[in-house]
Amino acid sequence: MKSKLTHAVLSVFAALAASLLLLFLAAPIVKLVADAGGEGLTRLGSDAELRNSLLLTGITATTATLIGVLCGTPLAWLLARKRFPGRAILAALLDLPLLIPHPVAGIALLLLLGRDSAVGSRALEIGLRIVGSPLGIIAAMLFVSAPLFVSGAREAFAKVDARYEGVARTLGDSPWSAFHRVTLPLAGRGLLASAVVMWARAVSEFGAIVILTYNPKVASVLSYDRFTSFGLSEALPVAAALAILALVPLTLLRALRTDTRDDR
Amino acid sequence: MIHLEHVHALKGRFLLDDVSLRLNAGEFGVVIGPAGSGKTTLLEVVAGLLSPQKGTVTLHGADARKLPPEQRDLSLVYQHAFLFPHLSVKENVAYGAADDATMHEISERFDIIPLFARDVRGLSGGERQLVALARAFARRPKLLLLDEPFSALDPRRRTVVRREVRALHRAWGLTTLQVTHDFAEAGMLGDRAVLLDGGRVLQEGTPAEVFRKPASPYVAEFLGAENVFAGTARDLGEATPDWVDGEPSIYAQGHRAFAFETEGLTFYAVGDFATGVGHAVIRAEEITIARDQTFDSARNRFAGRVTEVTTLGALTRVAIEVRGVPLVAALTTRSALELQLAPGIAVVASFKAMAVHLC
Numbered sequence: 001m002k003s004k005l006t007h008a009v010l011s012v013f014a015a016l017a018a019s020l021l022l023l024f025l026a027a028p029i030v031k032l033v034a035d036a037g038g039e040g041l042t043r044l045g046s047d048a049e050l051r052n053s054l055l056l057t058g059i060t061a062t063t064a065t066l067i068g069v070l071c072g073t074p075l076a077w078l079l080a081r082k083r084f085p086g087r088a089i090l091a092a093l094l095d096l097p098l099l100i101p102h103p104v105a106g107i108a109l110l111l112l113l114g115r116d117s118a119v120g121s122r123a124l125e126i127g128l129r130i131v132g133s134p135l136g137i138i139a140a141m142l143f144v145s146a147p148l149f150v151s152g153a154r155e156a157f158a159k160v161d162a163r164y165e166g167v168a169r170t171l172g173d174s175p176w177s178a179f180h181r182v183t184l185p186l187a188g189r190g191l192l193a194s195a196v197v198m199w200a201r202a203v204s205e206f207g208a209i210v211i212l213t214y215n216p217k218v219a220s221v222l223s224y225d226r227f228t229s230f231g232l233s234e235a236l237p238v239a240a241a242l243a244i245l246a247l248v249p250l251t252l253l254r255a256l257r258t259d260t261r262d263d264r
Numbered sequence: 265m266i267h268l269e270h271v272h273a274l275k276g277r278f279l280l281d282d283v284s285l286r287l288n289a290g291e292f293g294v295v296i297g298p299a300g301s302g303k304t305t306l307l308e309v310v311a312g313l314l315s316p317q318k319g320t321v322t323l324h325g326a327d328a329r330k331l332p333p334e335q336r337d338l339s340l341v342y343q344h345a346f347l348f349p350h351l352s353v354k355e356n357v358a359y360g361a362a363d364d365a366t367m368h369e370i371s372e373r374f375d376i377i378p379l380f381a382r383d384v385r386g387l388s389g390g391e392r393q394l395v396a397l398a399r400a401f402a403r404r405p406k407l408l409l410l411d412e413p414f415s416a417l418d419p420r421r422r423t424v425v426r427r428e429v430r431a432l433h434r435a436w437g438l439t440t441l442q443v444t445h446d447f448a449e450a451g452m453l454g455d456r457a458v459l460l461d462g463g464r465v466l467q468e469g470t471p472a473e474v475f476r477k478p479a480s481p482y483v484a485e486f487l488g489a490e491n492v493f494a495g496t497a498r499d500l501g502e503a504t505p506d507w508v509d510g511e512p513s514i515y516a517q518g519h520r521a522f523a524f525e526t527e528g529l530t531f532y533a534v535g536d537f538a539t540g541v542g543h544a545v546i547r548a549e550e551i552t553i554a555r556d557q558t559f560d561s562a563r564n565r566f567a568g569r570v571t572e573v574t575t576l577g578a579l580t581r582v583a584i585e586v587r588g589v590p591l592v593a594a595l596t597t598r599s600a601l602e603l604q605l606a607p608g609i610a611v612v613a614s615f616k617a618m619a620v621h622l623c
Contacts, residue, residue, distance in 0.1 A: 163346050166313040169333035170340040171360025171403055185350040 032240050040240035050238055053222040054245070060134050060218065061202035064141035068149045069195050076153035077179070081162060094147045102207025105143055109212055113139055136213035141202035149198035156190020157183065193256040200249040265289045265439060266310055266407065271319035275305045281463040283309075283319075287456060292433055293441045294454030294471065298486065302463040303443040304342075307409045310441060311340045324406060338407035339400035343415055343443075345392035347384040353395050354380035361402035370401045373428055389416030394425065401432060408433070410442040414449070426453065447487050451475065459483055477621050481543040484623070490581075490592040491546040495526030497622050499539045524622060527589045532563040533620035543623050550619035551593035553582060554612045555603055562614035566591070570609045573600060580605075584613050 033040075043050055078084075079091060097105055113130045114120045123130055130136050160183055168178035184191075206220040217225060219242050227235035266287040273280040280302050287293040295303045308314040309321065312333035321328045323336055339360070347356050353376065361367040371377050374394045379387065387395065393416050400408060413429070414422045430453055433440050444450055450457050450471050457471040459479075467479040478484035481492045500521040524531040524544045531544050552562070568586035575581075580600035584591045591613050595605075605611070 161346070163342055163344075164348065166308070166311070166333070167340060167342065167346045168348075168359070169313065170311050170336075170338055170409075171399070172334050173360070174332075174334055182348055186348075 029243050032236070032243055036236035036240035037244060040237040040242075040244065043237045044241055047238075049217075050219075050222065050241065053217050053219050054241075056134065056137070056216055057203055057218040057220075060137040061141055061199050064138045064145065064202045065149070065195055065199040067138070067142055068146040068198050069191070072146055072150040073153055073191065076150045077157050077183075079150070080154045080157035094150050097143055097147050102144055102205065103211055106140060106208035106211030109136075109139055109143055109208060113212070130212075132213050132215065134213070134216065137209050137216075137218055140208035140212045141205050144205050144208050145198045145201035148201050149194045152194025152197055153187070153191050156187040156194060159190065160186040189256050193253055196249050196253045196256065200246070200253070203249070204246070265322070265324055266293070266441060267320075267322040268306075268310070269320045269322075271309060271316045271321065273305060273309050273314050273316040273319075275308070275314055278302065278305060279463050280305050280309065280316075283460075283463070283465050285458050285465065285468060287439055287441060289324075289439050290437050291439060291455040292430070292453055293439075293456045293458065294450040295441065295443045295458045295460055296445065296447055296450050296474075296487075297443075297460035298445065301461045303460055304411050305463070306460065307340060307411055307441065307443060310407075311338060311409055312336050313340075336407065337405055338409060339403045339405040340409040341393075341396045341400045341411060341413045343412040345389075345396035347387070347392055347395055347399075349385050351384070352380065353382050353384055353387070356384060356395055357398045357402050359399060361399075362404040366404050367398075367402045370398045373432070374398045374401075374425070390418060390421060393417060397425070397429065404436070406439065408438050408440040410440065412443055412445070429453075447471075447475065459486070461486070476547070478545055478623055480623055481545065484543070484545040484621075489545045490548045491544075491551070493524075493526040493529075493531075493544045493589075495524050495542070495544060497533070497537055497539050497542050497544075498523045498525070521617070522622060524620065528587055529566065529589055531620045532617040533622050534617045535622065537622035545621045545623060546591075546615055546619055548581065548592045548594035551591060551613050551615045553584070553593050553595060553599075553603060553605070554614065555609075557612055558614075560614070561616065563617040564620065565612060565614040567610065567612050570605050570607050570611055572607060573605050575600070582611075584611060586613065 044054075075094075079087065079094075100108075110131065111117060112119055113123075113136070115124060115131060120130055128135065130139060164182050164186065165175075165178045168182045169175070173181060204220060205218075206224065209218055210221055210224070214221060219238070223235055223238045223242060226238050266285070268283055268285050271280060271283045273283075278300075283302075283306060285293070295306060297303050305314060309316055310323070312328065312331060316329070323331070323338075328336060347353075348359065351359070357371055357376070357380075358364075358367050368377075371380070374397060376391070376394050376398055379391060379395065384392065384395065393413055397410075397413055400410075410429075414426055417425055426449070429440075432438070442453060454471045457467075457469065457474045458465055459467045459474055461482070466483050467474050469477075474483070475487055478487055478489065481494070484492050500523055520534070520536065522533040522535070522537055522539070524533055524542075526544060531546075533544065557565070557567070566586040568584040568591065570582055571585050571590070572583040573580060574583075575597050578597050580595050580597045582593045582595055582600060582605055584593065593613060595603075603611075
């Protein structure tokens with residue numbers, strides 16, 4: 001009887017705690033969309049700066065994600081499949097960008113890619129301006145979001161039993177052939193989900209971008225700029241439009257994660 | 265041909281330790297051992313999926329250490345099949361198939377054509393194993409590596425598939441290495457048996473040799489021998505036993521006579537054994553039971569009492585106590601019924617000297 005009562009009290013407490021957190025997370029977004037969602041969508045038609053900013057955000061985030069996927073996939077496979085000296089250090093290094101404050105990441109990138117740096121000056125010599133250009137935005141997005149892709153992709157590869165690859169090899173496949181005929185299709189959903197997470201993180205980045213490239217403005221910088229220059233009323237529609245557009249990758253991610261079939 | 269010499273291979277924390285085995289072209293080898301003994305690891309070394317740290321691996325007469333799995337001309341079937349879940353049954357079988365004709369021939373032989381359009385995730389365990397076997401055969405390899413490939417099949421189908429595998433092995437001249445923990449299966453299929461435990465080869469030989477002449481009491485017990493006794497073996501040497509005619513030179517060539525003392529009993533044994541402390545193994549099927557003292561050629565004859573009678577279909581196990589020492593005999597149920605065996609009945613257990621294996 002006593003244990004039943006304890007169970008009931010704990011259940012009520014757990015439900016209450018979960019509801020409070022959910023409310024805290026959802027309420028600001030719901031309020032934002034409710035208050036300014038309509039105007040935000042209208043502004044998409046009339047505000048050219050907002051449209052250009054969203055377009056820039058989409059292009060830079062997609063480019064950063066493509067680079068992240070291209071370079072991060074082999075790295076993730078290596079970390080999931082191989083045991084080698086320094087593997088733990090490499091994994092920790094990959095997590096570092098997730099832990100440091102993003103303005104700090106921006107400063108570090110500025111040191112590496114700024115006009116006076118070795119890389120930045122060489123790039124300028126061949127006509128490539130990194131800081132203050134879309135390249136700077138891509139670099140900042142890549143730095144802060146690629147570790148998320150590598151981490152997710154590594155998990156996706158680790159979930160594919162290596163014996164599938166082994167069987168494919170004994171059936172005549174080269175390592176590359178086994179990878180693209182077996183591993184990639186089996187890890188595909190996980191990789192795609194990780195890419196969506198990376199893309200979403202890149203879209204929402206502010207701290208590192210604002211240090212590397214204030215102009216041209218990506219959406220996050222634009223909403224901050226409207227807020228500081230014109231106040232809350234001007235920032236609200238932009239923020240609401242961004243919140244509504246964020247539902248796209250979120251929905252995609254959910255769809256990808258609903259089917260996580262496994263086979264033994 | 266598979267030839268492993270002093271192979272050491274590490275998989276996680278498990279070590280395959282100084283494993284040597286030889287399987288000639290066309291032979292069917294069976295690796296037996298308890299779970300975690302290294303059977304699958306051994307197959308993975310042969311397949312090239314795990315590189316040995318030391319030792320040599322020779323396949324088809326060539327050094328295979330530098331050969332990747334795809335160049336070893338083999339197929340591997342895991343116990344859990346590992347069918348590719350993103351492909352249909354047909355696509356799985358066709359995955360590494362030599363050609364369409366072979367794929368269809370094999371699929372017919374394993375009766376899986378009705379499954380072709382099915383999603384492999386919806387197959388039963390037995391169906392998965394059938395598809396995995398078909399996929400392996402469809403490649404038409406020279407070497408076949410099978411890891412408990414019949415474990416999920418029902419008994420009737422297991423018999424049919426086992427026969428089919430053996431027939432294909434013969435017809436195609438394959439060299440096959442199969443892992444099993446079922447010694448009966450090993451006896452049915454294997455030309456050679458390798459007993460593995462803790463990553464080491466405990467014994468290698470024909471299944472009959474391994475079964476009848478286990479190298480240690482552990483091997484004997486693993487292989488289901490129920491009468492294993494610790495004691496001391498004494499070479500009867502010059503004292504020619506009464507059942508051996510002629511001079512010692514005759515029995516000195518591998519047919520020496522021994523007396524094995526254990527717990528107050530003396531067993532007579534004939535063979536080529538070491539003297540001193542060791543074990544005697546007598547298989548239950550080698551022991552006959554009589555209700556009274558009969559005179560036959562058996563040199564070991566002990567009066568005792570039945571303690572337990574257990575009937576399993578046509579086979580009956582009879583436990584007997586001889587001066588406090590337990591013996592187990594396996595009889596046909598019909599014999600047990602005719603002898604009217606029951607606990608407490610006085611009987612005589614007898615077995616030939618050749619049935620006593622000392623190790």
